[in-house]
Amino acid sequence: MDRVLVVEDTDSLREVLAAVLRNVGYEVAACACAEEALGLLDKDEFQVILSDLKLPGKNGLDLVSETRRKHITTPFIVMTAYGNIDVAVDAMKRGATDFITKPFDPGSLCELISQVIKHRRIIDRSMDSEGKAFLTESPLVLQVLEQARKVAPLSSPVLILGESGTGKELIARYIHQQSNRAADHFIAVNCGSMPSDLLESEFFGHEAGAFTGANEKRIGLFEVATNGTIFLDEIGNMPANLQTKLLRTLQESEIKRLGSTKTKRINTRVISATNCNIEAAIHKGAFREDLYYRLGVVVLEIPPLRERPEDIELLANYFIKRYAA
Known part of the structure; x- marks a missing residue:
């Protein structure tokens, strides 16, 4: 079962996101801050990280940078409010995979997560026509x-x-x-x-x-x-x-x-x-x-x-x- 790490400091939204993802078959771990997320990433493996950009302490941009600095290559989706697209682009420059703008419907989120997991698997097994893999963890x-x-x-x-x-x-x-x-x-x-x-x-x-x-x-x-x-x-x-x-x-x-x-x-x-x-x-x-x-x-x-x-x-x-x- 694919595992998703949800990082959201608003309790009600975090619970809703976790429930939506569990309902479509994902195993979910949820936390409220970047520090806790990094602790979970050190211990467990996830297929996707879904994080808000505004977090207490280290923010979402810091979390993206820290995961990539620690060579954690898990696909990273950032959630951003309408009007903060520049910040989302900054997150992608730091290594985020994609972003989704609030407010969003559950179907769009689930579809995005599904696509990200699918394409990451394609990358992981990407081979050229001669059977040589592009080997990388970078x-x-x-x-x-x-x-x-x-x-x-x-x-x-x-x-x-x-x-x-x-x-x-x-x-x-x-x-x-x-x-x-x-x-x-x-x-x-x-x-x-x-x-x-x-x-x-x-x-x-x-x-x-x-x-x-x-x-x-x-x-x-x-x-x-x-x-x-x-x-x-x-x-x-x-x-x-x-x-x-x-x-x-x-x-x-x-x-x-x-x-x-x-x-x-x-x-x-x-x-x-x-x-x-x-x-x-x-x-x-x-x-x-x-x-x-x-x-x-x-x-x-x-x-x-x-x-x-x-x-x-x-x-x-x-x-x-x-x-x-």
């Missing part, structure tokens, strides 16, 4: 995964920032798997691994005779990925002439094969990633600013391992078991 990374889950149903381009080895492609695959495009292609391309002319042909395809050696028509990867997702890794290394063509593709949702005069409509979601400083590249004139804004409608940043020490032992044990087998 609140920072779990927050990135939660943001990825929220943008997955959209068609907006996503730009993933992070150093080499932080798992940018795993996040891209996770977004694809949680989207309505999951049944179609996920195609990954390294933009820094091939010459400009070859990369252009890979992206957009070509007609027979378009250039020396083009003996037959070839369909490009953007066309192959229609209704699916194309992942452009190392986007910061893309040659300038291709940046212009990619920008047009994003603006018009169409491609033109090399050697053709006809355009073709596509419905391909673009997720890109880079380990370089894009803003510095823009300043140097090496990357188009308008393309950056097209690619980065949604920006996710994965912290390096040195900023999430709680993952070091987890990953070390994983690789020891994997390579000692």
Whole structure:
């Protein structure tokens, strides 16, 4: 049975919340302050924390920060009064999963808790198509995964920032798997691994005779990925002439094969990633600013391992078991 920790200092509301959640099948522990909640979290495991922001002593923001500082990664929902949305956003920046605005009906609360538990379980077992898990206990990374889950149903381009080895492609695959495009292609391309002319042909395809050696028509990867997702890794290394063509593709949702005069409509979601400083590249004139804004409608940043020490032992044990087998 899933367990919910309710933190609310108003006795009557705390009792109502506990009763509502018990009636739909949750096991509930309830308390009136952050200090008591932290004590319960030290002793027991919960699937969700539901807390008011206004509490005696340490407030709800302090409780969010303290749980994440102690590496307690339990999904955290904050309750806030209408008009205090900025405070709720602050709570999410500190590591809260979601918020609900008072007054709310019991059905909405139960639905939110159910969704949070469901999506956390998806994250916990999230695997890419090759069966590799995104192993983490870091609140920072779990927050990135939660943001990825929220943008997955959209068609907006996503730009993933992070150093080499932080798992940018795993996040891209996770977004694809949680989207309505999951049944179609996920195609990954390294933009820094091939010459400009070859990369252009890979992206957009070509007609027979378009250039020396083009003996037959070839369909490009953007066309192959229609209704699916194309992942452009190392986007910061893309040659300038291709940046212009990619920008047009994003603006018009169409491609033109090399050697053709006809355009073709596509419905391909673009997720890109880079380990370089894009803003510095823009300043140097090496990357188009308008393309950056097209690619980065949604920006996710994965912290390096040195900023999430709680993952070091987890990953070390994983690789020891994997390579000692």
